[in-house]
Amino acid sequence: MDMKRSYYEDIQLFSSVVVFFWFAVLIAFLAVFPFIFKNYYVYVANYMAINIIVAIGLNLLVGFTGQISLGHAGFFAIGAYGTVVLMAKVHMPFMVALPIAALISAAFGFLLGLPALRLEGPYLSIATLGFGFTITQVIGRIEFFGGRQGLHTPDLAIGPWHLNSDRDFYFLLIPITVLLAIAARNLVKTKIGRAFIAIRDADIAAEAMGVNLVLYKTLAFAVSAFYTGVAGGLYAFVLRFIEPEVFTLLMSIIFLAMVVVGGLGSIFGAIAGAGLLSWLDLELRNILSIPYVGQWLEALSKTYFSITGVSNIQYIIFGLIMVLIMLFEPLGIYGIWIRTKKYWKTWPF
Numbered sequence: 001m002d003m004k005r006s007y008y009e010d011i012q013l014f015s016s017v018v019v020f021f022w023f024a025v026l027i028a029f030l031a032v033f034p035f036i037f038k039n040y041y042v043y044v045a046n047y048m049a050i051n052i053i054v055a056i057g058l059n060l061l062v063g064f065t066g067q068i069s070l071g072h073a074g075f076f077a078i079g080a081y082g083t084v085v086l087m088a089k090v091h092m093p094f095m096v097a098l099p100i101a102a103l104i105s106a107a108f109g110f111l112l113g114l115p116a117l118r119l120e121g122p123y124l125s126i127a128t129l130g131f132g133f134t135i136t137q138v139i140g141r142i143e144f145f146g147g148r149q150g151l152h153t154p155d156l157a158i159g160p161w162h163l164n165s166d167r168d169f170y171f172l173l174i175p176i177t178v179l180l181a182i183a184a185r186n187l188v189k190t191k192i193g194r195a196f197i198a199i200r201d202a203d204i205a206a207e208a209m210g211v212n213l214v215l216y217k218t219l220a221f222a223v224s225a226f227y228t229g230v231a232g233g234l235y236a237f238v239l240r241f242i243e244p245e246v247f248t249l250l251m252s253i254i255f256l257a258m259v260v261v262g263g264l265g266s267i268f269g270a271i272a273g274a275g276l277l278s279w280l281d282l283e284l285r286n287i288l289s290i291p292y293v294g295q296w297l298e299a300l301s302k303t304y305f306s307i308t309g310v311s312n313i314q315y316i317i318f319g320l321i322m323v324l325i326m327l328f329e330p331l332g333i334y335g336i337w338i339r340t341k342k343y344w345k346t347w348p349f
Contacts, residue, residue, distance in 0.1 A: 013182065030174050034167045042166045046238055048278040049177040050231045055258040055274035056184045056267060057227025062256070063264035064188055065220040066200030067116050068125045070252045071132030075225040077247035078105040078135065079232025081145055084242060088154045089144075095158060102229035108135075109225025113218035132252055140244035150243030153236050163237075173234055180227060185267050187223070196220055200265075228255075250315070254281070257318050261325055263334025272333040277318060284313055 014020040034042045054072065061067050082101025086092045092100070108131075115127045139145045156163040163169050187193050195216045198206035207213050236242050254277065262273020297313065329335045 013185075027178075030178075034170050039166055042170050043238075044279065044282055046166060046170055046173055047282060048275050049173050050235050050238065051255075051258060051274040051278045052271050053177055053180055053231040053234070054228050054255050055262065055270040056181055057224040057231070058255055059259045059262075059264065059267070059270040060184060060187070060196070060227070061220050061224035062259055063266065063270070064193065064200060065196040065217070066203075067113075067217065067220060068121070069128040069221075069224070070125050070249070070256065071112065071128035071130070071135075072224075072228050072255050073247040073249065073251040074132040074135035075105045075109060075228035076232035076235065076251065076255075077139060077242075077244070078108055078225075079229030080236040080242050080247075081139060081151070081232075082229070083233030084151050084153050084236050085145065088151070093158070094156055098230060098233045101233050102226045105229025105232070106222040106226035109221040109223075110218050112225070113221030116217045116221065117214060129249065129252075132247075132249060136244045136247050146243070148244065150241055153240050153242070156237050169237060176230070176234070180230065181267060181271065184227070188267070192216070192219065197265075254318065257322055261321055261332050263332030266332075266334040268337070269332050269334030272337075276333065277321075280317060284317060 014023065033045060054076065058069065058072055061069055079101050082104050083094070083097045086097035086100060087094060090097075112128060112131050116124055119127055140148050145151065156169070158172070161168075163172060188196070195206070195211045198209070198211050199213065199216055199220075203213060239246070258273040258277050259270055260273070261277060262271065263269025325332055331338065
């Protein structure tokens with residue numbers, strides 16, 4: 001029986017030698033990944049890592065605190081524009097501009113968390129949706145941020161190290177992703193994390209037990225926005241060019257889909273969901289190039305729909321995945337992992 005007898009056992013990073021072994025294997029694989037795979041797959045890994053950071057931050061808000069958000073594309077835009085503007089116009093180094101932009105995003109998250117004190121469910125989702133629309137519209141109308149023309153990112157350098165390729169950027173991005181994932185895992189084990197979970201399960205009971213709802217609801221939005229701001233700042237250097245039209249409502253919905261598909265209230269689920277949907281998003285953009293499948297879809301679209309709709313086939317598949325998850329495994333990929341692990345632990349009985 002897996003029984004914890006002290007608080008240290010609950011917060012320790014490696015619960016057994018087996019866990020430490022597989023973590024070491026993962027770190028070793030990540031270290032050699034760019035040297036054994038083509039540059040395209042390094043780009044895919046970078047794209048996945050950025051979405052993993054967003055999904056972890058959003059899961060802290062939605063999965064652990066129970067607060068819905070459809071405006072995380074706004075925080076993403078603040079992080080991206082904040083980092084680029086601080087570097088290009090204030091001439092800050094990247095390692096200073098990125099956390100400052102993330103803190104600005106967290107400040108907006110704190111302000112957005114204030115309506116969460118009086119709103120919940122669909123009313124809160126509409127409030128966050130309005131925030132996401134407002135941010136992109138405001139940015140698009142200010143020449144300082146490039147207006148509708150957008151901004152090109154400056155050259156990325158950390159001291160003498162110039163990051164000119166996807167491989168160079170990988171060695172910056174992956175350590176940041178790993179550290180933020182560990183930080184989130186540790187956060188949910190602390191007093192703050194337990195307060196988040198208590199609010200999610202029963203906010204009135206949590207308040208009666210002494211949990212400060214004003215503090216922890218706004219803090220959940222701020223922490224989630226901070227993660228998303230970091231991811232936005234990194235995403236700008238993946239694209240090398242940003243414009244307001246990039247940060248759409250559809251982006252916020254995909255972020256939420258990553259959390260739901262991976263599993264609410266699970267760091268592992270956020271990582272798995274972001275990894276799966278990020279890979280599908282990139283692969284399905286070129287679905288017409290897949291033998292037989294692409295030809296069949298093209299013929300189907302010409303006969304019954306419009307051929308331009310094939311380019312958005314990934315969104316149909318995302319929706320189908322979410323429906324199937326809700327019907328057959330509400331805990332998402334994390335729930336499938338738990339079932340599989342329990343099966344092998346009890347096999348053959």
